[in-house]
Amino acid sequence: MAGQGDNSGGLATERLKAFIERVERLTEEKDAMTADIREIFSEAKSTGFDVKIMRMIIKLRAMDENDRKEQAALLDMYKQALDL
Amino acid sequence: MAGQGDNSGGLATERLKAFIERVERLTEEKDAMTADIREIFSEAKSTGFDVKIMRMIIKLRAMDENDRKEQAALLDMYKQALDL
Amino acid sequence: MAGQGDNSGGLATERLKAFIERVERLTEEKDAMTADIREIFSEAKSTGFDVKIMRMIIKLRAMDENDRKEQAALLDMYKQALDL
Amino acid sequence: MAGQGDNSGGLATERLKAFIERVERLTEEKDAMTADIREIFSEAKSTGFDVKIMRMIIKLRAMDENDRKEQAALLDMYKQALDL
DNA sequence: GATGCGCTTTAAATGC
DNA sequence: GCATTTAAAGCGCATC
Numbered sequence: 001m002a003g004q005g006d007n008s009g010g011l012a013t014e015r016l017k018a019f020i021e022r023v024e025r026l027t028e029e030k031d032a033m034t035a036d037i038r039e040i041f042s043e044a045k046s047t048g049f050d051v052k053i054m055r056m057i058i059k060l061r062a063m064d065e066n067d068r069k070e071q072a073a074l075l076d077m078y079k080q081a082l083d084l
Numbered sequence: 085m086a087g088q089g090d091n092s093g094g095l096a097t098e099r100l101k102a103f104i105e106r107v108e109r110l111t112e113e114k115d116a117m118t119a120d121i122r123e124i125f126s127e128a129k130s131t132g133f134d135v136k137i138m139r140m141i142i143k144l145r146a147m148d149e150n151d152r153k154e155q156a157a158l159l160d161m162y163k164q165a166l167d168l
Numbered sequence: 169m170a171g172q173g174d175n176s177g178g179l180a181t182e183r184l185k186a187f188i189e190r191v192e193r194l195t196e197e198k199d200a201m202t203a204d205i206r207e208i209f210s211e212a213k214s215t216g217f218d219v220k221i222m223r224m225i226i227k228l229r230a231m232d233e234n235d236r237k238e239q240a241a242l243l244d245m246y247k248q249a250l251d252l
Numbered sequence: 253m254a255g256q257g258d259n260s261g262g263l264a265t266e267r268l269k270a271f272i273e274r275v276e277r278l279t280e281e282k283d284a285m286t287a288d289i290r291e292i293f294s295e296a297k298s299t300g301f302d303v304k305i306m307r308m309i310i311k312l313r314a315m316d317e318n319d320r321k322e323q324a325a326l327l328d329m330y331k332q333a334l335d336l
Numbered sequence: 337g338a339t340g341c342g343c344t345t346t347a348a349a350t351g352c
Numbered sequence: 353g354c355a356t357t358t359a360a361a362g363c364g365c366a367t368c
Contacts (some may be wrong), residue, residue, distance in 0.1 A: 012132075013333040019128040020142060020334065026121050029134060033114035037107055038356085044103040046108075053242045054100075057234055060252055074221045081265040082272065085171040097249040104250065122343085135327050144336055158305045166188065168312055184306075187296040191289055191310060198285040202361080209253050209362090212271040220363085222268075223346095224277060284350080292351095311348080340367085349358070 041051045060068060078084075125135045144152060162168075209219045228236055246252075293303045312320055330336075 006115065008232050016330065016333055017129075018131060019124055019131075019133065020138060020145070022124050023142060024122055024145070026117050026124070028117075030114055030117035030121070033110050034356095037110050037114070040103055040106050040110070044100075046131075047099060047103075047119075049100060050102065050242055050246075053239070054104060054107075056243055057246050057250060058104060058111070058246070059251065061104070061108070061250070071221070074218055075224055078218075078221050078225050078268065079228070081268055082147060082225060082229070084225065092329075100246065100249055126342095134326055137323070138332050140327055141330050141334060141336065144331070145334070155305070158302055159308055162184065162302075162305050162309050163312070165184055166309060166313070168309065169264075180300075183299060184301060187292055187299075187301065188306060188310060188313070190292050191306075193312070194285050194289050194292070195310075198282055198289070201278050201282040201285065205275055205282070206362085207269055208274050208278070213269075215267060215271075216264075217268060217271065222272060222275075222363095224280070226272060229272070229276070290348090307349090337356105338368090341365085343365100344361100344363075346359105346361070348357105350355105350357075352353100352355080 041054065044054060045051050063071075125138065128138060129135050147155075209222065212222060213219050230240075293306065296306060297303050315323075
């Protein structure tokens with residue numbers, strides 16, 4: 001493709017097919033992970049936890065300690081300035 | 085939480101922590117898949133393939149045969165109607 | 169379309185075209201708003217404000233008072249439970 | 253903020269507030285446009301048109317003529333290569 | 337100092 | 353109407 005000049009049965013076709021199939025394979029696995037995660041949240045929800053808040057927590061935990069504190073401080077400043 | 089009435093060291097806390105950690109674990113794996121996929125596209129791109137088109141192809145392959153044909157037919161009709 | 173049985177110059181074509189053009193018109197205006205918003209943030213940034221935090225503030229202000237407080241309380245609980 | 257050294261009632265606060273309110277105003281208008289667009293699609297749908305296809309058409313019309321043709325040609329090549 | 341690009345995040349749209 | 357999935361927007365980087 002893209003200037004390689006063969007459009008059927010050629011080498012490029014094989015390579016393209018290989019790339020596509022590798023992506024499809026990985027996408028399947030990724031989708032399985034997503035399903036697993038969804039299931040956990042679903043279970044947590046039925047246990048009484050708030051999924052949205054859990055997601056916030058996970059995001060906070062993923063952040064660097066310093067960044068998190070800095071951001072929190074800044075947010076507080078802005079909130080005070082605007083009486084929130 | 086959410087009415088269970090304990091907020092430190094309690095059972096709910098342990099369960100919450102467990103849920104969170106399981107999600108974090110799976111998210112890590114999922115992110116790794118995403119990175120792998122990105123890498124394949126990147127390699128494909130540097131081989132001369134068009135990544136955007138590849139994504140379209142993958143979407144088409146994921147579709148049901150009938151749906152795909154029906155959609156293509158409909159799109160053609162609309163295109164003709166609007167001189168595209 | 170979709171069973172109306174005419175595919176060129178017919179009534180349905182005119183209606184389709186009208187719908188499409190109305191959407192396109194509104195989309196243009198919407199894009200203009202988006203550009204204006206971007207510009208304001210850009211100006212704010214060059215004044216020394218933190219755009220990301222500003223976005224958070226706007227989101228908070230858009231929330232219902234009660235929802236916001238409830239969410240904040242819940243988030244605090246979860247944070248304490250997980251030593252954040 | 254961000255080094256201006258005043259955090260309540262100061263000049264920066266006024267500027268921040270002004271920026272925020274301008275964004276909020278524009279966002280409201282933008283949301284109204286979005287609602288209008290949704291309404292048109294809804295009407296089109298109840299007239300018998302396929303909304304998803306309409307969106308594809310709009311996207312195609314928004315594209316540059318040359319880009320559209322090039323993309324279509326490329327997509328065809330890839331489809332043939334993969335027997336789609 | 338601006339522009340393109342890739343990644344992340346946020347918003348919209350489809351389907352249940 | 354809600355949840356999932358998909359598309360767009362924003363942000364940061366790296367480059368020129």
